[in-house]
Amino acid sequence: MLTLPMLAVHQPKSVDEAVALLRDIPGARLLAGGTDIVPNLKYGMYETGNLVALRGISRELRYIREEESELRIGAMCSVDQLANHARVIELFPSLADAASQIAGPQLRRMGTVGGNLCLDTRCVYINQSHFWRSALGYCLKKDGTVCHVVKGGQRCVAAASNDTAPILVALGAMVRLVSPRGERIIPLDDFYIADGVKNTQLARDELLVEARIPLAAARLRQAYGKLRLRQAIDFPALNFGVTISVEEQKVAALRLCVGALAARPALVRHVDELRGRPVSTPEEIRALGQELGLRAQRQCKPLTNIGVDPEWRREILPVLVRRGVERALLS
Amino acid sequence: MNRGAGRPNHQRVSAPSQTQVLVTLHINGETQSVAVSSQATLLEALRDGLGLTGTKQGCDKGDCGACTVLARPLDENAARASGSSSRGEPILSCITLAQDAQGLALTTIEGLAGAQGLDSIQRAFADCGALQCGFCQPGMMLSARALLDSNPQPSLPQIQAALSGNLCRCTGYTKIYEAVQVAAGMRMPSHARPVRSEPAPGVDGPRVEVKEIAT
Numbered sequence A: 001m002l003t004l005p006m007l008a009v010h011q012p013k014s015v016d017e018a019v020a021l022l023r024d025i026p027g028a029r030l031l032a033g034g035t036d037i038v039p040n041l042k043y044g045m046y047e048t049g050n051l052v053a054l055r056g057i058s059r060e061l062r063y064i065r066e067e068e069s070e071l072r073i074g075a076m077c078s079v080d081q082l083a084n085h086a087r088v089i090e091l092f093p094s095l096a097d098a099a100s101q102i103a104g105p106q107l108r109r110m111g112t113v114g115g116n117l118c119l120d121t122r123c124v125y126i127n128q129s130h131f132w133r134s135a136l137g138y139c140l141k142k143d144g145t146v147c148h149v150v151k152g153g154q155r156c157v158a159a160a161s162n163d164t165a166p167i168l169v170a171l172g173a174m175v176r177l178v179s180p181r182g183e184r185i186i187p188l189d190d191f192y193i194a195d196g197v198k199n200t201q202l203a204r205d206e207l208l209v210e211a212r213i214p215l216a217a218a219r220l221r222q223a224y225g226k227l228r229l230r231q232a233i234d235f236p237a238l239n240f241g242v243t244i245s246v247e248e249q250k251v252a253a254l255r256l257c258v259g260a261l262a263a264r265p266a267l268v269r270h271v272d273e274l275r276g277r278p279v280s281t282p283e284e285i286r287a288l289g290q291e292l293g294l295r296a297q298r299q300c301k302p303l304t305n306i307g308v309d310p311e312w313r314r315e316i317l318p319v320l321v322r323r324g325v326e327r328a329l330l331s
Numbered sequence B: 001m002n003r004g005a006g007r008p009n010h011q012r013v014s015a016p017s018q019t020q021v022l023v024t025l026h027i028n029g030e031t032q033s034v035a036v037s038s039q040a041t042l043l044e045a046l047r048d049g050l051g052l053t054g055t056k057q058g059c060d061k062g063d064c065g066a067c068t069v070l071a072r073p074l075d076e077n078a079a080r081a082s083g084s085s086s087r088g089e090p091i092l093s094c095i096t097l098a099q100d101a102q103g104l105a106l107t108t109i110e111g112l113a114g115a116q117g118l119d120s121i122q123r124a125f126a127d128c129g130a131l132q133c134g135f136c137q138p139g140m141m142l143s144a145r146a147l148l149d150s151n152p153q154p155s156l157p158q159i160q161a162a163l164s165g166n167l168c169r170c171t172g173y174t175k176i177y178e179a180v181q182v183a184a185g186m187r188m189p190s191h192a193r194p195v196r197s198e199p200a201p202g203v204d205g206p207r208v209e210v211k212e213i214a215t
């Protein structure tokens, strides 16, 4: 049995009230579906006695609508809702696919889009009971001074493990953040920072209100890929989103974002060189997929932060990327 | 246990006394107030606070599905917006805070049987022998019930997907899938005779009542 710390659960009636509570109560954290924060609290990963629950304002934040040439997804939409939403499936099938592969059926009902985007990073050395961690010795992410993954490392490299992030980055999504000081709208790609201890630029009193995807991105050929040991429940051992704009049977633009490697999802660089590649036959598509896969492999270094063999993850990455490109362009 | 000198001062460790909170839960059609510790999960409130021990504690961290209960927002409008079926959707009570469950209408395994006796899914599990140790069974039956409420004639892959968040370490799942199909009226149990009418091996006298094993 794992015990939680003692908790006061605050029930705001609006977003404004929620962020005011975050500002006024030191150490307070948001509670959405709780599927990430509750296990982490049981592991003693956070020092907090105060949670600000969003369930009471889920109506304000539970929507998927088209507005100003964007698809806007409210933070309290469940992952299940996202996976099964007719417009999402039609416009961004890769996103619906990613959402449908998150965890298991119960967790998809509980887990929210906001919670998924703000998921804490994961590592085999941190998502463990307090006793386990105290036995091995604490690490940088909580209470310690060393990293067990990168010897001598000064920065936590626990893995960004959320399934919606890589594909939303590849689709060029933005996020709207609200705090008592007002709001800001930033690219999701800038939202993440490469530090596993605090992996987003969310301020302590800030709330992610919605994700916005340009409707123009619906024209992109797109695919999502996920490696996991079992077909349900498991977090990704690797995941990626790929989007390709095709004009006159040639690649006009391409984005590949890979997750579950380090503290933030990573856009693979130097893909502009693949512009102009012909993609009119299955052979050309396969060749593009292989080329992109090799670039990803050169830039991505799977670590022992996830309990799945890094050599295998490294070997399988180009294969999965190639298959993703084929799914995107052949379907 | 020697906890070591440099050990940080975690609240759980230094916990002086447990703060009690009064939570109001809506379970199986009844509203009940129960005093629980502020640390309590919904699972602990059900089992320790209300004596509803049909909901099981397996991993206690969201992995196994043994603690599954059905939930729908109390507020009917919100329920409609979220597309909840009548008894709601399966959620995990071990990672739901009791304090955060007050806005939910919950169904536990104790609430599945109705005025007409056992629910069809409970009867089918018994008829098909879809259990061995039975630990996964309450959660499994609730996930299956939620599936049949929203999709009365599911395909086998749909059944497998709907139950993929409920782990069973004994049966190998085959009979569980069969029981869901039997409950949906899509097939007969593969046994010639219903299991419940056979004497239990090595046991004299009447067999345990279905009601006792299937709730």
Ligand SMILES: Cc1cc2nc3c(=O)[nH]c(=O)nc-3n(C[C@H](O)[C@H](O)[C@H](O)COP(=O)(O)OP(=O)(O)OC[C@H]3O[C@@H](n4cnc5c(N)ncnc54)[C@H](O)[C@@H]3O)c2cc1C
Residues within 6 Å of the ligand: A029, A030, A031, A032, A033, A034, A035, A036, A037, A038, A039, A075, A079, A101, A102, A103, A104, A107, A110, A111, A112, A113, A114, A115, A116, A117, A118, A119, A120, A161, A162, A163, A164, A202, A206, A207, A208, A209, A233, A234, A235, A236, B061, B062, B063
């Ligand atoms: C067994 C298991 C398997 C899982 N498998 C997967 C998987 O395969 N893929 C995957 O992506 N996830 C997985 N998860 C994680 C989780 O279920 C999902 O990511 C879920 O969407 C998280 O949402 P939540 O609402 O439950 O988050 P919560 O736990 O409520 O919150 C997570 C974090 O985000 C913060 N937060 C929540 N909402 C907001 C907001 N609106 N603004 C700012 N901060 C916010 C919280 O303070 C907290 O720090 C798994 C979890 C478990 C227990």
Ligand code: SF4
Residues within 6 Å of the ligand: A122, A123, A124, A125, A126, A139, A140, A141, A142, A146, A147, A148, A149, A150, A155, A156, A157, A158, A196, A305
């Ligand atoms: S990456 Fe290193 S510092 Fe971060 S959680 Fe893992 S062991 Fe700890």
Ligand code: FES
Residues within 6 Å of the ligand: B056, B057, B058, B059, B060, B061, B062, B063, B064, B065, B066, B067, B068, B092, B093, B094, B095
């Ligand atoms: S007890 Fe295992 S998921 Fe809740």
Ligand code: FES
Residues within 6 Å of the ligand: B130, B131, B132, B133, B134, B135, B136, B137, B167, B168, B169, B170, B171
């Ligand atoms: S019958 Fe034993 S776990 Fe399923």
